[in-house]
Structures are given as C-alpha cells and as structure tokens.
Amino acid sequence: MKIELSHIKRGLILEIKGEENTLFEISDEDVMQYGEAKIQLKEGCSYEYQFSEETIKFKEGSKKNTIVSHSKFGKHKGTINPNIFVGTHSLEIENYSTLLPIEVRSVKSEYRSDYRYMLESITERCTDLIMQIDSPINQHFETNFDTDSQTLYQRFSFVKSLIDSLEFEEAIQKIVSNPTTKWEEEHEEKDIRRIRRFNQKNIRQLVTKSNRMDLSRDHYLNKSFGLKSIPTKIDSTRKIESIDTAENRFIKYALEEFLFFCENCEVKFEKYSTAKFESKLLVTKISTLLNQTFFKQISRPTSLKLNSPVLQRKSGYREVLNAWLKFDLAAKLIWHGGDNVYDAGKKDIATLYEYWLFFKLLELFNEVFDIEPKSIEELIQYDKGQLSLNLKQGTAIAMKGVYKSPSRNLNIQFSYNRSFGGGKTYPNPGSYTTTLRPDYTLSIWPEEITEVKDAEKTELITHIHFDAKYKVKNFYELISKSKDEELSEQENKELIDEESEEIKKGTFKNQDLLKMHAYKDAIRRTGGAYVLYPGEGKNEPFRGFHELIPGLGAFVVKPNKDNKDKEHLKTFIKKIIANFIDRASQREYTAVKIYDIHKDEKDDTNILNESMPEYLDSAKKEKLIPDETFVLVGYCRNNSNIKWYKKEGKYNFRIDDDKGSLSLETNVVNAKYLLLREPGKDTANKIFKLKSKGPKVIQGKLLPDGYITKKLKDYYLVIDIEKEESIDFNGASFNFKELEKYKTIKSKNNHVTAAGIPFAVTVTELMKTKLKN
Template identity: 45%
Template sequence: MTSSTFEILLNNKSSIKITLWGEQSDENSILKIDAAEAFENGEAEIQIKEGLSYEYQLESGYSFDSHELIKTSRSNSNSGRIVPNIYVGTISFDILNEERQKCGVLKLEVRSVKTDYRGDYRMMLEDITEKCTDLILQHSSPVTQLLETDFEQDPSTLYQRFAFIKSVLDSEEFKDAIHKIVINPVTKWMTVEAERDIRNLKRFDSNVMRQISGSSNRINIPEFHTLNQKGILRTLPQKINSYSKKESIDTPENKFVKYALESFLDLVGKIKIIVDTKTRLHSEAAILEDQLEQFLNHSVFKEVSRLNTLPLNSPVLQRKEGYREVFRAWLMFELAAKLVWHGGDDVYSAGKRDVAKLYEYWLFFKLLDIVNEIFNIKPKGLDQLITPINKNVIGGTLGLNLKGGKRIAIEGTYKNEIRNLKIEFSFNRSFSGKKEYPSGGSWTKDMRPDYTLSIWPEAISQEEAEREELIVHIHFDAKYKVENLKELFGDDPENDANEENIQNSLNKEKEEEAKGNFKRVDLLKMHAYKDAIRRTGGVYVLYPGKSNEPYSKKGFHEILPGLGAFAIRPDKANDGSLEVKQFLNEVVRHFLNRASQREKAAYRTYDIHKDSLSDEVHEPIPEAYGNNRSLMPDETFVLVAFYKSEEQLKWIEENGLYNLRTGSNRGSLNLDCGVTSVRYLLLHGNNETKTARLIKLNDKGPRIFSKQDMVLKNYPNPRGEFYLVYKIENEVEEEFKDKIWDITKLKNYQTGRGSGMPFSVTLSQLMKAIVKD
C-alpha cells in the first residue's frame, strides 16, 4: 500500500495536511505533478487513478462535506475512503471545520488508467468537432448559418461548447498552421509613393515629365544651363513624387488570419470573464488565451492592418498550406461555438473527462464513415444528428443528438449487379426481450450494443426480414480501457487448448475476480449479444490498441457468424480503420454469395420454426448418427405402396426392386420430393390394411426403366411404357423390426378402389400409425 501526504491551503491562508493511501500496490496510484504541467493541462496537481480505492486522513477537527465519491468513517469523521470508480477528471471536495463551515477545497485529478488519455481526449474531441462541422456545412443542412454566439444565453452548456472550441484551437494542426504562416506569409507587391529630390531621379517617364512642367514649389535653373539658354525651361520643381514597387505582407489573407486570431481571443476572454475563477473552465480558458496572445504578438501580425471584408472566396485561404487550416479552424470555431451537444454532459460535465465515453462517441463517426465507404451508400437519417434548437430565434443554436442511451439509425441501400441490400447503422439500438419469436429482439432481457450494422434484402421491410430469417445483425462494442487482446481473450488466443492450460487460465481468472478485477465480463458480454439477440451474425470489440492485427474467430467456415476484436485508435497517421474496412469488405463478398452456408442455415431455421406446431414422435426410431445422420423424422419420407399379387411380391423380393408406373393413367403419381427422396417403403397387399412390410431403400434415389427393361428383368406382365424403380438396400434397423402399421390411420390413405394408390408420408406421421398390442 502506497501513501502520500500533501498540504492543502485553506481560505484563511493557513494550511492543513491530508494523507492518502492507495489500497492497491501501484506505485503510480498517487502522484503530485508540477504546477506548470497542471496549469497547462487544466488539471489538479494531486492525481489519483480511476477504478482504485483510497483511504484518507485529514487533520483533527476537519472533515469533508458529503460527496458521492466519499465514504466517511463511522468512527472518525476526519477519515474515510475515496472511491472514484470510473470517474475521470477533476473532483472537488469541500473541507469543513469543527463548526461544519466550509473553510477550503481539496482538488483531485482522477486520471484514466490509459497513460495517453490526454492526447486521445483532445484528438477525439477535435475529430468530432470536425465531423459535426462537415455535417452542418452540407448543402442539405436544415439551418441557416448565423455566425454569432451569445454564451450568456445558456450558461449550462458553457463548458461543453468551450470544449468543442478548445479542441479546434488547441490541436497540433492549428499550431502548425500558424507556424507555417508566420515563417512564410503570403505577400503582394504594392506601389509606394515618395517625394524625392529631382536631382536624384535616374529614370524619367511621362508622369515625371508632367510634374516637371506643372508642379509647384519650383526653383530657378542656372542661366548657364542648356535648358535655360535655349529657353526650354527656366524653373524646375524642387521635389518630384516617385512611385516604386514594394513587397508587403498586408494582404487580405493575412488580415483574415489576424482577424480570426483576434476573434478567438475575444471570445475566449469573454468566457474567462463569465465563469468562476476557481473552475477548470477558467484555467483552461486562461491557457488558451495566453496561447492566442503569443500568436498575435508575432512581428508578422504587427505589420498587418485590420480586416474590412471577409475574403471567403480567396484561393489562398482555400488551398495554401497553413491558411486553409486556419480558414477551416475559423469555420469550425464559428459553428462549434453554436453547437450544443446533448451527450456532452456524459463526457465533461462538472470538470469530468470521461475519455471512455468520448471514445464511444468518436467511434460512431469513424464507423459511420467506414460503413458509407464500404457499402457505397448515401445514408438517410443524417439530419437526425444535427438539428436546430429554437428555430424561430435569430442566432439560435444547433444540437448534436448523439447521447448515450438514445438510438440513432442511419439507413441506406447498397446497389450491386448481384443483389441490392438495405443497410442500417445504429447507435445504441435496443433489442427488446419482450417480443416473441419470430419478431426481432432478444431471447431474454433487453440488450443494447453500442453499434449495430443490420443487413437485409432491399425488396422487403426490416420487420418482414426478421420474420423470414433474412436479416443479419453485426454488433460492435467500444472498450476504451482494453489495451490488448490478452486482456480480452487470455494469454494467446491462437494456441491450441489443452486441459492443463485451460485449468491454469481459469484459476488465474478466479484469482483476479477475488481481487475485484472482472476482465472476463467483456468477453461474456460478447457471447451474450451473440446468443441472446436473434439473427446476430457477429460481435466484435473495438479497443484503442497499438496492434493492427485483428482477432477474429469464425463460427464455422465463413466470415459470419463470428466473434473478434479490432484495434482502432485516435491516431492521425494510422487509426486502425483499414482492418475494419477489410473485414467489412469480406462481409460484402459474403452477402454476395447466394449459396453461403449462413443463407442455408437461415432458411433451415425459418423452415423449421415457421409453424408453431410440429409432429411429435414418442416411439423408438434409429439414432441419427453415422450413415443415419440425416434421419430427421419430419424430413424422412416413407412410400406407402401396393403389390397386386404374390407373384409381384416374389419378384420384388428376388430382384430387390420395387416399381411404380409413370404417366397420366390411374396408379401413377406426381414426382414430388416425397416420392423421389423416399428412404423407406411400406408394402401392403389387397385388403391388407395392417402391414409389417417396411423395407429400407437405396438413398441414391429411383431410376427410370422402360417396358423393355422390365421384360428383361422378368417382371410379370408389364403394361406401362415407363416405370419409376427403387432399389431395395438392406434390412431395416432394429427399432423398426416386428412393428405393424395401420395404413388406414395415415392422412393420405384412400378407401375403396383408391386404396391401392401409392402415397408418401413422413416418418413422424408413420410412427403414429403403429398398431399397439
């Protein structure tokens, strides 16, 4: 157990001590960072880790006010436990004196277990801002952009709007853009006018000649000068206005950059004034204000005058490196300042920095881009993401409707020459456990994966596709705190399992569970989605790992059904999305295969369960294994057929054949699957309604014999032109021996002259006609 003692400055400038003990043996569970580093990152100096527990001890006479993350000791009010759970960010605990009056504040920074969460947080927020800007700027955007913002109108959303703005201005891309501009600013050649002594002129043009002849402030030309002697000129102007070209940085584009920086600075300054000086928002605004002032103090901007008009159509702003990034940042800034994110409270309300929740939101946009690219669709429903708030108010805000627990569904159609498919990408889609089969939903409790990709044929509705087993759901779940596959699947998911390894792995898991670490929960959750949600084709974990090697387990022989994991992370150079794209490309090829095993299995499921009732068999029949593996009572057919004489029965037994006439005459039958794929033959004679003559047939199916073929086989008196002939294989299984069947109990049996008509029944139906003793 590690411990650290810190001094806390109270309101009266005195100080008290607090001691923290980390309950886990983690050397970095309690840290105190430098004040400059804390200020730069907008954090508290004393830092602890999420997911861990800490004991604390204040000096006697002091205690903490009640707080959801504090459990005060019953025996001593100045001690207890701090349990941050999954909270990440700055938390403030009010310190009370003996009179229960507030006398100070303890600020703790709860760090994420991920060491690089600061950079991840900043980059993901920047990406979300950029994506929202793209959506707002789309031609089909339902709002008119008014580039004015009044932060005082809605102080409850102040921090989350500032977080958007900060993500734009605090990015490395923006800083690099300013650096490129100041070292290589755009210039233009300007004509400069200056008065010069006429004696210093070296070049004469028409403008100079006009000034020589007409300018005032003239001096006399000496009498001995040629011009005077010849009477051409007697006086000359003392000064001449000359014009020259000079390179200047006072261009419209540089004026715009200066204007943008001043706009940023002005707005950040207003935020700083509005908020309490003790809040994280104030400190972060101060950091950003200082950074912007440094940019504006560069010598380049001292030579640039004020902007009169916005040069929005300037090719330099739209294309030149550095300028285009600032121009885009300005657009993002203006729009982000107006954007209210309804899910923002989940990420950064009250000083929180829930990087895991932000990762979940960030992945939504990443997956949306991937789905649009792979399936080449123009999605419907994007207008659900950005909607106007207070439409009737000039300068009204915009809402980003991305919030945990709220479903967003984006739908499109994938067009292909082989087949057209409907695609739906959902965030937080719920699968109800209250819907009965065959409706979509869960078999048990309600389930809600983070993201669901649903695919079904274009020609039918999603509800119909659910009923007919024609839809497939692929689920993705975000796990920011998973760093590698070992955490999720064990030491080496590819190694062949043996009993010893399995036992060792399970023993380790039991030890971890005893310590309160439930790493297996994420894996079990994957299986829960796969097994509980109807028509699930695959479940995949998304985590911000460094490896680009995906882990995928195919359920059988094809890409679906399956389980797996993909590393996808906030990284400008390589975010891991390529591997997800490759996976979805395989999914596309899989759906274009019209003879896939998954399609067959889906049809079998539909065919089996389309009727609520099925035949029951409570009689002994052969076990379905080995050569009899396909012996399914409802799909095994028996031909109930007639022999007309003892002579024909003798021929059947001697030749191992049984024949049926074909054609349109009486006694022939339709060649349906119940006739062509029969597995058994039940023979009966004239006036014989109870029979034990069950014969097993060759499973290769019947053959066609001509009348001449039957003559060569010594068939007695063949009258038909063609015959359907079955080959008798061998004796029936033990379970069927000594059984007698009453054919009058069979559904298709006919009385009178029709009693000799052949007909087929399933084995399930046949077993109901057994004659009981």
C-alpha cells in the same frame, strides 16, 4: 505523496497513499500544455488520504466530492475512489471555499492524444453536416453566453479542439515565417542631393517646390536651364514590401474572434473550476500569438475576402480559414449527448470513443452503401433558434440506405443504440430473453421486402452488431489462455482468481467476449457480433461455420488519421455484402430452412412420442430430421413376393398409366425407407431401408425369376433395399389408412384400385399413425 496547502492554511499538508506507480505530479509546462491538474491519480485504483489537521476535511455531500469517502475514524481522512471517471476533479474543502484540483489519469497512455483527436474529429464532422444541410432559408445564429455553464463548457470544448492543437499553432507559425505580402509606395521628403534618378514628377517639383536655395550665377548661365534656384527637398516615393494584406488581416480578425469567445467563456465559468482554468490558458495562448510583432503591423479588415486563393490554398492560411468556418458553428452547436463527456470537467473517453466510432462507421457505410441524405440530415436539429446534435446514449438513431449490384439489390439500416426488446416470441423481432442494446447494428435484407418487420418474420434479414470497447488492449488475449489447450488444475485456479480480482476492480475483460455471445445467441436473426477497440491485435473474426457469418470477433479501430484500420473493417463489410449477393450461400439456405421449419405452429405433444428412436439410421448413427425424412408406402400382393424382395434386395413399381404406377416426386426420389402394406390388412410393420437414392428403370423381362404377377409389364421402376427388415423403428406397426395421403388417394379412386397406388409420407406423419403397445 505529500501536498503542501499553505495557501489554504499555514503548515497544512494533505497526504495521499496509493499503489506503486499510481501517483504522479506533472511539471508546470505539462500543466500549461495539457490543461490538467498537477496532482494525478490513475483510474481504477483506490487511494487513502489524510489532512495534517483534524479540523480540515472535504465537504460532505458535495457533488464535486463524489469520488471521496470519509473514514469512520475521522472525517479528516478517508478514501478516494476515482473508478473510471477520467479527467479533472475539483475536490471542495469545507469552510474555505477552495477547490483542490486532481487529475484522474487513464490507464491508456494515448488517452490525451485520443481525446483531443476524437473531439476535433466529431467537431469537424458535425460542422460538415451543418454545412451540407439543404435549407430553403438562411438562418442567423448568435452565441448565447448566458446559457448554463455545462452547455457552455461543452461548446467551449468544441472550439478548444479546433484552436488548441499543434496543427493550429503550426499553421500560425507558417503564416508568420512565410506571410503573403504586397508592394506599396512609401512617400518621403528627400534631400535633392540624394536623388539619383529624376522622373517627371521630380522635375516638376524643381520648379514648383518651396523651401528653395539659390544657384550660383555661373551655374545657371552656363547650363542654360533658366533655373536660378532649386528646392532643398522634394517628395519622393519608394516601393516597400508590406504584410498588411487582406489575407493577414483576416488571420488577425480570426484570432481576435477566438480570443473574444474564450474571454467571455472565462467570465461565465464558475470560479476555481476546471473550465475557468482551461479557458484562461487558452486566452493566454491566443493573446501571446496576437502580441507578436507580426500582428502589430496589421490593421483591422474592412471586408473579408474569403474567396482569396491564398486563404483557400496556401499552407497555414488554409488551416486557419477552415478552423474559422467551423468555429462559428461549433460555438453555437449544443450536444445534449455530450453531458457525460463534459460533465464537471471529467473526460469520459470511453463514451467519447463510442460517439466517435458512430461517425467513423457512418462515414464507412456511406462509402459502401447509398444512405439516404434525409437520414443524415436528421442528426442536426434546428429548433427555436438553437442548433443541436441528436446523438445521445440510450436514444436510438436509424439510417436507411440501399446497396445496388447487377445481381441483387439490398436494403440496409444502420442503427445506433437500437433496442431489441426482451421476451419476444417467434417470429417477432427482438431478443427472446432480456432486452439488449448493442452500440451499433447493421441490418441487411433483400430490396424486394420493403418493411423491416416483414423481413424479420420471413427470416430474410440479418443483423450485424458492433460494440465500442475503449479499454480493451488486445481482444484476442481474452481467449488465448484457453485456446487449443487444456488448463491444469493450478492454471485454472489462477485464472479464476485473476478473473475474481478483475471483477472487484471493475475491469473484468471476459465480459466483453461474453456480451458478444449474448448478442449473437439472444437477438433473433443475428449474423455476427464484433468488438471495436483502439488496441492491438489481428482483424480476423471467428467463423461459426464455413462462411464469414455467423461469427464473432473484433477489429482494431484507433482514433487517428490513419485509415488503415477503417479499411480492414470496410473489407469485412464488403465480404458480408458478397455473402448476401450469393443466393446459394449457406447463410441463405439456413435462413430459408429456419422459416420453413418454424412458420407453422405445432403442438409438440402430439407428434413424436417416446417411441421415436434417437437415431433413425442406427447403422450410421445418423440423426435424421423427421420432417425431412421420407418413407415410401408400397403395396405387396402376396407373401411370396415379400420373400422375393428380401432375396433379391429389390422392390419394383409400375411405370405406365395404369393404377399403381409411381409418380417421381421429390419426396419419392429422396425417400430413405420403404413400408410395405399387404392385402386384407389395416396395419403395416414391414419396413426396409433403401440402399440407393432414387429408382432405376429396368425392363420387365430382366427381372429375376420368382416375381409373381398377373401380367408382366414392359418396364418397371426398381429400387434397391436392404435384404433384412430395418430395426430403426423397433418393429412398430402403423395404421396407414389414417394417413392423410392415403385418404386423399382413396377419395379420388374406388376402393379396389386405390389399394395398390404407392405414395410417400414423412416420418413425422407416419409416427402419428403408430399403434400403441
């Protein structure tokens, strides 16, 4: 593309080279409509430039030229690297005090409409917040045009989003084409011969009005009216339809207020800047509207009748009234978090999308939960006569609320940019690796626990994270290439090359998916991490197991007035709430188990040594949890009974009040192994695997022959065991007398009676008493 710069120096040409379909030149009509520069480049691409004269160059070190790099072969040429900075860049040419505007275009075709809609939506939400604030006093704000130009441009953009829109223009045209009117009486002097019907006022004027003409003698004698003369003209009135109504005066007043603000902005903005160009366009647009014949027939208002039904209800008038009510606040609201959005005329649409999503999520969560009004009011701050919006990247915001249901009440906290500190040890909240900061976090825990820290330490809180990704087109394309299939060596190489190229361009897509995994895996008590993006795709998140959370995924949320996207997300949040209300859910069970396992600190070196087998149940290859696997420690009077146990595959316990009877506790019923101790021995090594879960009651007389006892009891508890000793413990011997449970029984009973009392211990406890070879 060759650009003529004769207005700077005769014959000067700037040549820009780039990849195909990355250089554009828009029409003058589009320049006026969108307020963009005529020369347009595409973000994420690199361009070479060169002036036709070596003495001409872009000013080095200028803040305006941050995307320009000089060549080592001459400063009159170099490269332009816009990266992701979308918007207008005014490149400064050295020694000519001239700025060359270029527009960096987003790769997304919808960015123009998205940018305008999101800015308008944020403006509307902010002004709504201000109007909702319950203040005990009335505040008076005045627009200060002497503040720094960046803040002024930010406020100008707020106002521009209100009035420089197709909806606002259509509202004015509706008013002009179908205005509200009123009937008025118009006074005029009319020739008496043209009056067709006389009223009482006209008749009186026949006698009193001057400028008279004489009637002929015959006329007044014959008619006997007694009038010898009549006026040639009399005063007459007629009804006319007028557009000079109170409502139309307000419309004109509102447009003049808009014009006054934009004109003052234009004066204050820097010469040759994008802001000055945009304000000039808006001034021209409003002036064109006011110069219509319609508004020339309307006088200035003496009062504003804002309670007029026409202003509040009629199409066209209603929209202008709404814009005017928001304008006064938008012109005075300062948003320090918008620095990246408005700085130097760039349109950081990705950041704007993140801010817009905050308000979208806040609206959604406010519909599902009862968020404390005080939390919402804290978004708007009034300090030293200045209104400001407390929403800024890197600054955490937390809003608390509750969810009430007949079966269970929940506390919730909606956080923006909450920081989860790195290196946190259990059970402290945060990340156990590096510090992570999701865009949005929804935290949910039972109402009975009032403090977030207590909920964290008892594993009863769950975090759901969301990240805004404006540049993502289709999240599920990120995983479709490798899903349910093995890539060939050539396909794998192509995929690696593609990812390497994306990393160089700064558009590596897979990092969005990996970041969600990082949130889920590193931040303690995370139930899910999800991408929010304005593209295409399905709204079906991936489930880690059988329930909705834990999981990963993405939701489409486009910046438009269609609430369909929001409803998908709302349905998902309601499903999460349903999962929390279910006290028997897998998520709840897992949380309780995690707390139970980790609540006590243990020394890993003194529990399970190298003798612990990989699979406790070697036949089923089933990995059992040592702390939850129980071993019954029973007593055998003689070797003959051991033979009986093996032959019959049964072991029996007493079921009376005598010493040696078995108490049916949970760990007894759930036992998987039986360890037999014999009289006169301090150790035991005979371990049998239980075949059935829990004992059965059998009459003593029904026991098979061969069981030796001094006195047969009426009833016994019998458990089925394997007929051969288990090899799961590799023939290990255990000093059962070192078991705490055995010591407790012995201390409560004398030595003789304590010997036969059965009890149950965990595998972990049993392994502590294992004899070393």
